[in-house]
Amino acid sequence: MRKIIKITAFLLLFVTLFLVSCEKEEKHSLNNLDDLAVIATHEETTSAPESEAQGKKRVAITFDDGPHNVYTKRIVDELEKYGFHATFFVVGNRIDGGTYNGSSALKYAYEKGNEIGIHGYTHKAYYNKCSDEVYDSELKNTEKAIKNVIKNADVRLMRPVGGHITSERVQQSKYSVILWNVDPEDWKYKYSSGDSDEAAAQKVETIVSGVMENVSEGSIILMHDIYESTADAVCIILERLFEEGYEVVTVSELLGENRASGKKYSCG
Numbered sequence: 001m002r003k004i005i006k007i008t009a010f011l012l013l014f015v016t017l018f019l020v021s022c023e024k025e026e027k028h029s030l031n032n033l034d035d036l037a038v039i040a041t042h043e044e045t046t047s048a049p050e051s052e053a054q055g056k057k058r059v060a061i062t063f064d065d066g067p068h069n070v071y072t073k074r075i076v077d078e079l080e081k082y083g084f085h086a087t088f089f090v091v092g093n094r095i096d097g098g099t100y101n102g103s104s105a106l107k108y109a110y111e112k113g114n115e116i117g118i119h120g121y122t123h124k125a126y127y128n129k130c131s132d133e134v135y136d137s138e139l140k141n142t143e144k145a146i147k148n149v150i151k152n153a154d155v156r157l158m159r160p161v162g163g164h165i166t167s168e169r170v171q172q173s174k175y176s177v178i179l180w181n182v183d184p185e186d187w188k189y190k191y192s193s194g195d196s197d198e199a200a201a202q203k204v205e206t207i208v209s210g211v212m213e214n215v216s217e218g219s220i221i222l223m224h225d226i227y228e229s230t231a232d233a234v235c236i237i238l239e240r241l242f243e244e245g246y247e248v249v250t251v252s253e254l255l256g257e258n259r260a261s262g263k264k265y266s267c268g
Ligand SMILES: [Zn+2]
Pocket: 064, 065, 119, 123, 161, 162
């Protein structure tokens, strides 16, 4: 009898564990499906018939981690040569002061028609792990820092640090959450003081080919406007994109009417 009870208890435990693991698996895949659905909606509807009519393939270049007093301004000047516009996801405490001294660069980028989005205030919090208090203050303080410089800024976009954010926070966000689908990993190829001219040129070429070999119409490209090597690469990338018939537009322009708050976008 005792043996039967033991076996029954063991079977019950096994079935319970099995059901729990199924539920976890289902939750996981549902989240993924949600994400995919949003991306799919975007894929179906954003390849711009308007841009086809103009004969231009539209892409968005996004710059994280600035604004930087020198390199952001240089990138903005390069964009202006072609009538292009980019999107800058900024770090609040780099606007307010610190080594980047970014407030004038932020104003400059905005006044030249570029779009400004939120990255984070300290760049130290991951939005899939931090508390609600930290999450709220990272976003609010960054928006406040932007509006201290650009009074009427219409901040619609957010790029989570590292691309990490929970599905719940995406859904509840007043911003559109913008990821990327082309990543040349430019931060890996910043110049070091000991670089020879050849080594520096090789780094720039690696960043350039990381973009040019992967770009296609509707791409959202990720770069960082705080490195000299990135600014050098951007000069070449813009020229090549222009020659290949691309137009570089802001993320809001790329997404057009399909952009909505509380949704995540990573490719077109
Ligand atoms: Zn970042």
